[in-house]
Amino acid sequence: MSKQVFSPVPWEVEHQIDEDGDHIWWVNATVMCFDPYNAQFISAAPDMYEALKAIIDSGDIPYCYTDKLVIKAKQAITKAEGGTP
Numbered sequence: 001m002s003k004q005v006f007s008p009v010p011w012e013v014e015h016q017i018d019e020d021g022d023h024i025w026w027v028n029a030t031v032m033c034f035d036p037y038n039a040q041f042i043s044a045a046p047d048m049y050e051a052l053k054a055i056i057d058s059g060d061i062p063y064c065y066t067d068k069l070v071i072k073a074k075q076a077i078t079k080a081e082g083g084t085p
Contacts, residue, residue, distance in 0.1 A: 049080050 016024045027042070054062065056073055075085030 022049055045080075049077070 011027050014026050018024055052073055056070070056077060061070060079085045
């Protein structure tokens with residue numbers, strides 16, 4: 001497994017409505033703005049989401065993956081889609 005180079009979790013989504021009624025969203029993570037690896041991680045997120053969703057949606061999950069791993073993957077997809085895992 002490769003070494004984690006981005007900021008560790010938790011990454012929290014923040015939401016605010018400004019005085020004009022516009023919705024503002026941002027991610028709150030430790031040293032996020034100062035670490036180029038976080039930018040790479042964020043830019044890869046849509047690809048990782050699509051790949052994970054395709055695996056789960058296919059229903060063709062190898063026997064070596066435990067139920068716990070599948071549940072964790074489904075929770076991550078739910079979170080990415082704006083739900084509560």
